Amino acid sequence: xxxxxxxxxxxQIGKAQFNQLRGKVIALHCKTITNFCNRIGVTPxxxxxxxxxxxxxxxxxxxxx
Numbered sequence: 001x002x003x004x005x006x007x008x009x010x011x012q013i014g015k016a017q018f019n020q021l022r023g024k025v026i027a028l029h030c031k032t033i034t035n036f037c038n039r040i041g042v043t044p045x046x047x048x049x050x051x052x053x054x055x056x057x058x059x060x061x062x063x064x065x
Contacts, residue, residue: 010018037047 013021033047033051042050
């Protein structure tokens with residue numbers, strides 16, 4: 001789904017710049033997930049478990065590049 005977009009962007013801007021941008025996006029995404037989980041009362045171990053499930057589902061669905 002998003003993999004072709006990610007691969008195209010990486011090819012266009014170069015691997016080094018892409019990795020910097022990717023790191024910033026991942027950090028922002030993690031912060032957003034943490035804030036949401038804190039707001040609704042999800043404990044850190046539960047949050048980690050949900051993140052692992054989402055990651056594994058993304059891999060099996062081909063959403064990760």
